[in-house]
Amino acid sequence: MDQERIWDTETAQRYDTPGTGMFAPEVLDPAVTRLARLAAGGRALEFAVGTGRIAVPLAARGVPVTGIELSRPMLEQLRTKADESTVPVHLGDMATTRAPGEYSLVYLVYNTISNLLTQAEQVACFRNAARHLTPGGRFVIELWVPELRSLPPGSGAAVFHSDPSGGYIGLDTFDTVNQHVVSHHFTFDDTRQARLSRSPHRYIWPSELDLMAQLAGFDLETRHADWQDSEFTSESTSHVSVYRLPARS
Template sequence: MLRSEIWDEQAAQGYDSPGTGMFAPEVLGPTVDRLVELTEGGRALEFAIGTGRVAVPLAERGVSVSGIELSKPMMDQLRTKADETAIPVVVGDMATARVPGGFQLVYLVYNTISNLLTQAGQVACFRNAARHLEPGGRFVVELWVPEVRKLPPGQQAVVWESASGYIGLDTYDVLRQQVVSHHFRFDAEAGREARLFRSPHRYIWPSELDLMAELAGMTLESRHADWAGAEFTAESRSHVSVYRTAASL
């Protein structure tokens, strides 16, 4: 299934969850705070801008934000919050689409780079970020750490969240470095059938991500376990990695 087919009208309309999940203040607040800091007063570009979960509050903080988005339904939801003047968006693939001008910051949040299902596509994404960055600019990637250590022999699935009305699990193909995320949502009280949303990903190890950056002419500046700056350790489930271009070309 194409990425544009996954993020269709139904997915776009149900994507936002104001005040909860990835829209919760304790999740979104540190994300925006850190990105404001990293722009250093310059322009920011979000790859796969979606419905504007991060871009809208970032723009409200005074940052000049542009975006790239493949899914028109997702962009239509963004347009209910901010018009083209406030947040310009180019419709296209984040691995190839170009946005006019240079940027101090390019960023990818919430595991989005894994939506590119080949290593070549992910490397192209890094190179596209580098093309948009001004000298000394930064590329920020938020990504989960593959949890293959949790897979017992012969088992392919890992349940990563189980809560009232929701179950999230991943099925791994370790040979091809592919994973499919399954999101089951249901009314825990009514006992009705669950609604299922699935999305395929190519998982990436942190060291592989660093090599992609090197191929694009960037080096790792910092890596933390979250947006608030927690130490990244062997037990961390995710990371925020900041890569930087050379100060002069």
């Protein structure tokens, strides 16, 4: 399952869910508000900009936003909402593609760093972020905490969401040796038919993420459980981590 096949035209056309899910105001607005604050009046670069879920409203707040995106169909969907002058986008992968200019903020949200399936690629992503940033610039990552405690003994799979009345069940299968997980999304209606989509990921523990950051020259500035700056604890299921390059001497 390579990423370009996963993020195809069909996926792009049904990716946006205005007003619900990841597009719900209570999910979207706090992220945009905090990123605008972290940009501190400078330019922002979004890795894996997708259909512009974050970039479009962030640009509407007055933050100049550029994107990097691997999928042409996702970019085409973004273009129905914002033109090239509003949100310029460079086609390519987030680990190696270089966007012109320098930025005060690079961000990578909604677990997307896990789409890079090797540790080496994930480290390269941090280094690519550092290449784009001015001294003192920030790299922000939103990522889930691996929920291995939910695995029954001897099992390699766990249900992460169950809503039969809404026609959706989500199941994760784990390869704990390689830190790989495949998310299986089952959608169905009143008929006997169901639809399955799958996405592979490499999960990262917060401490491993911090080491990747150090290898790229970053220091951890803050870590919270969400975009509203809630305390990150051992019970948190996700985190927003802000890394910062040293300021120029």
